[in-house]
Amino acid sequence: MKYELYYWPEIQGRGEFVRLALEEAAADYVDVARTARGTVAMMQMMQSKDGTPPFAPPFLKAGKLVIGQTANILLYLGARHGLAPKSEAGRLWLHQLQLTIADFVAEVHDTHHPLGATLYYEDQRAPAKKRTAEFWKERAPKYLGYFEGLLAANGGRYVAGRKLSYVDLSLFQLIAGLRYAFPKNMTAFEAEVPKLVDLSERVAQRPNIKVYLASERRIPFNEQGIFRHYRELDA
């Protein structure tokens, strides 16, 4: 079965957490919105009057199923591609961690858009500075420290179990994104989370991920996505 991934074609965004899982699993998929008329097809699926129209991208078409919400897609893919444990307890735990990552991702986004996603960054620079200060003082240490602790408790190699999971891939993406958006902050902060940094470097060296990151399928970070580099926010 060939999967169809639907996501905005010009950003990594939330779709990247799904792309990383598909690439690691060497799954057969097409990134629909990056093909001709693909964005039109994506918008049509969201406006469908019956079936299960997603609220927002990303969503994945898997045969007849249309699955929306990043963590939900990973819940589905993880079970099918060896990126999650087989037991119910293991799957729920991994999904819980992915949902915690989703919460963190929303907070990363709000560093540059505290007054709302539909307003321009340029119209909320001052609040963005305050929100970013709170993010680095309180939130990033709390979230990343939590995952660092889980890695330590699990032996340091993977966040859960004895094999790579989709959550490890997502943690790589968090570190990569924060390094892009906040290079100065991250240089100062990385010593606090050595196991996370080590994990992200091991993920980047995995054969399938390494090929992917060097390919054109990996969209470069930019100032339209979740992780944005605005010099004035990187103290």
Add this chain to the structure above:
Amino acid sequence: MKYELYYWPEIQGRGEFVRLALEEAAADYVDVARTARGTVAMMQMMQSKDGTPPFAPPFLKAGKLVIGQTANILLYLGARHGLAPKSEAGRLWLHQLQLTIADFVAEVHDTHHPLGATLYYEDQRAPAKKRTAEFWKERAPKYLGYFEGLLAANGGRYVAGRKLSYVDLSLFQLIAGLRYAFPKNMTAFEAEVPKLVDLSERVAQRPNIKVYLASERRIPFNEQGIFRHYRELDA
């Protein structure tokens, strides 16, 4: 099996979506943090060095399982208490909707805390006004309009399938919360989402929910939770 729910004892918050499911199902549970020394027990579980320490409440202890993240708890409970369809496709769809509700809940929270959850509301009144304006202009109509459309496409009675699900209970809570926080806005807005309003009134009349809402187990809305009434934000 008696469930143990762990959540902040003085607010509805995210825990309320779980409480509503437990109450509708007439499940045997204890709201641990509302018992003597319960909050201490909750904090200890979050600081556990092994097992599966949750990042934040709510979490549910079900036998040996400790399940965190509201939507994940509902995914687990829904399957066991007839509050979700049996098919994988149906369960994924319902979970997707609950995750969309979770995104909306985070945006509701940010109306009064756009600069960060760890700062006082009083220190972010002006940005809160702007974020709230964007919320009512763009976000609330988009999210609630989406669920209104799903209800219409599904015959108007429930959001998915032919039976009540945990998502219907959560939609009731959204309407109740928005009515508390923004009475003027909601009075003006409710005509846009008549099916959602009708659903929420039917949920409130269900026997188990009706008893629950009249009991002391239902914590009143207040200005510590997600839905807060600040007169200056209700235009």
